[in-house]
Amino acid sequence: MSSEARMSRKICFLVWFLIVWGSCWGRFVVEKNSLKVTSPDTLKGVYQCAIGNFGIPQYGGTMVGFVTYPKTNRKACKSFHEFDISFKVKPGGFPTFILIDRGDCYFTTKAWNAQNAGAAAILVADDKEEPLITMDTPEEESVRGDYLQNISIPSALISKSFGDGLKKALVDGEMVSVNLDWRESLPHPDDRVEYELWTNSNDECGPKCDSQIDFVRTFKGAAQILEKKGYTQFTPHYITWYCPEVFILSKQCKSQCINHGRYCAPDPEQDFSKGYDGRDVVIQNLRQVCLFKVANESGKPWLWWDYVTDFSIRCPMKDKKYTKECAEDVINTLGVDLKKVNSCIGDPEADEDNPMLKAEQDAQIGKKSRGDVTILPTLVINSRQYRGKLDKSAVLKAICAGFQETTEPAVCLNEDIQTNECLENNGGCWKDKEANISACKDTFRGRVCECPVVNGVKFVGDGYTHCKASGSGRCDINNGGCWKGSKDGTSFSACAEYQENGCKCPLGFKGDGVKTCEDVNECKEKIACQCRDCKCKNTWGSYECSCRGDLLYMAEHDTCISKKASAELSWSFLWLIFLGLAVAGVGGYAVYKYRIRSYMDSEIRAIMAQYMPLDSHGEAPTTRTHHADI
Structure with a gap:
């Protein structure tokens, strides 16, 4: 082991020694409540008991119940379910207080096993005559600590002599009724x-x-x-x-x-x-x-x-x-x-x-x-x-x-109240003053900072420093938390419905999309109007291209051409179109006349064929008859 590791262990030991020393030699006061026995007569009276550092004492109140002393598992170091023992009472019955012997396991283990068996409270009888002590919780390092915070029944340590008296009365078949009283504990x-x-x-x-x-x-x-x-x-x-x-x-x-x-x-x-x-x-x-x-x-x-x-x-x-x-x-x-x-x-x-x-x-x-x-x-x-x-x-x-x-x-009489912490400084939570939307919510436990849902639109964020609208419809609420600007009657927005989340500057702008979107100077950055004779003029969110002198700008080709050449080209093109249309019209008419004439000829021939032979049909054979001379 290295010298540094040894020193580290010494420091840890020393720190824990000081803590233990303070616990052992410091001035420690045991907090107590009273336990009143109402029966049997041999035990009637008021006794002191020490409140445990776990469970839930009923400060300001009392609890009445009957005491029972189990026949087995009397130290409650094991689950009572292993012995098929239950201390649950029927509705309307008095609660059951279990009398347990001290020793062999942690106080919290005893209380946990008693609670799981249905006990309403646990009384731990000391195993020697000594001043009452406070039953404490063990260190998490030495025992599984996940159950400690779930112990809800009150607990009390009683003296050995008082415990022996309770045991004797129970063994003799006496009914022991007690009243745990915390009214004067504070x-x-x-x-x-x-x-x-x-x-x-x-x-x-x-x-x-x-x-x-x-x-x-x-x-x-x-x-x-x-x-x-x-x-x-x-x-x-x-x-x-x-x-x-x-x-x-x-x-x-x-x-x-x-x-x-x-x-x-x-x-x-x-x-x-x-x-x-x-x-x-x-x-x-x-x-x-x-x-x-x-x-x-x-x-x-x-x-x-x-x-x-x-x-x-x-x-x-x-x-x-x-x-x-x-x-x-x-x-x-x-x-x-x-x-x-x-x-x-x-x-x-x-x-x-x-x-x-x-x-x-x-x-x-x-x-x-x-x-x-x-x-x-x-x-x-x-x-x-x-x-x-x-x-x-x-x-x-x-x-x-x-x-x-x-x-x-x-x-103290009614816990169903509101704290109204959001009324002051918005509870320290996020708030959009322009849209009057807040992440502050009041509850009895105090305010919570939670991004809201407004008109079906959910806001997401940490609730303290930021919340952003998310999903469909987000641009309708405070523009989705994105940048928006107007100039000379033209408006642009960094929020778009097709974007599920986030803000993006529109085409022609650059920035984070939330706080800023700056106009892109397309002319300075040579994004547009790149031809030799082109002139570029930047506008907010866009640009305009033109040509020097007597030239015409063609945007689809990003080029400049002569206006005169363009005019000549245009008239030649138009004459060519007219000529083409004329030729197409004459040709179409000729085809039309030809088809009509052919159709009429075929119809006439079909009609005449019904009455006389046509050249196209074969001549009918003739029969010659020879007559005798007269």
Whole structure:
């Protein structure tokens, strides 16, 4: 193994060591909800349980059900279908909560198997007496992670002693009825909810990154309504790490960090030899922080949601568009002051603290009831860390649970609303002002930039910077997005119906066909009127040819001839025609007379033949009779 490869592995190990160290020794707070047992009497009371970092907790609500303890597969590490066990209930029945033993497999595996068997919730009994912990999701590298985002049932970890009590009651044949209560899981001190999202601009970290991007897109509409009406105060945050001083000058550290090792991010692909580097992620994270700062100062903090959504669509790493240029294009379409954003970013090469990223690192340290932020993504609501899946409806319920009773905004009561983002700056989407056609569409999830269909004509494009009419009828709408010009009562267009797509300058013009079509000077470029005595005059979109002196231009031969010779030639030609016609007339008359006479002769001969022999017939033989003399 080369020395560079060994160094690369050391850096990777060190980065992950810092992450693990922060998770183990940082200030971590376990978020809890209550579980109330209503029967049997021996277990009646309220118990605490820890909310898992997966599934969908019912923040602000409750769930009532019966507890069951399976006879086999009690750790739920295998599918219950293998044992022909189902926990589904008939319509109208109480939900089933499965009591599962801890150990032997991931918490998420237990929850997934329980959900597939029809369980409404899962209670995991600890296998030793200890303070409650948060059941977390495994790293995608160590387990197949495609099912993690599909876990929808709530989960809770209970103490060993409480679990033993539930098991004994169930073995004794008691019916155990419980009520999971999340109503006080989040504080609600006033009529405004403050929440923050710790996220990352990296989009190459597998299902976890995909989940973050999808959440931002789907939650954007509700978030912007809450923010615009003053119901919430949202703040985005980004985690960065520092490079140990001993490695600051290393190639790997320079590729992962900015400001001389002060702010670093892991390599997106975990491969230093390809793709983007960690420093690219840090700079984009910083750009998103600065955009929020500038937008917030202008009174429009909700533009952060538009920028992050549009950047993920227009500038993904997989398309090699994760660049400064692409990011600035998105910023310009949203109408945010780009100069202020760049000024906030500063110089990534400077050997000094960056005020924005320094504040982000300080904010990672836990305060009050909130623990240290060490994992991504992390959602904090009213200084309490949200547990569960990043799902639009689940997060909206959690935020709404942060309002005091009876002070919830309408969005908490009815999700069927429109965001009307297209009313301002056209939502940052493409728009043809002349034809009043827009690619902006409002949905509850927020606006989308999608090329429209107008009068049966489909527009194609990215929806952000351009849309073009396509197919039949496209020239009837804004001339198909092509060039069109008029001069001296003559009009030309670069759009033609026979062209399925695109614009092409008409004959006599040159250009891109979209913005420009310039007249071709056929005379200057010697395209026409090439004969020796020809004169050429350029016109808009065409040309005119003539001849010098007393000459006549013949276009079909591109030549000049004498007008006099032409006249003589013309009269000779006419006399020749007249003579030919006369000869043809006399000849035709003679043939006609001959045929008429021949016809009459034959008719007369046929008639006379009926009454007398003709020369053409043989004479009839005669019979002579000899008489005797008298």
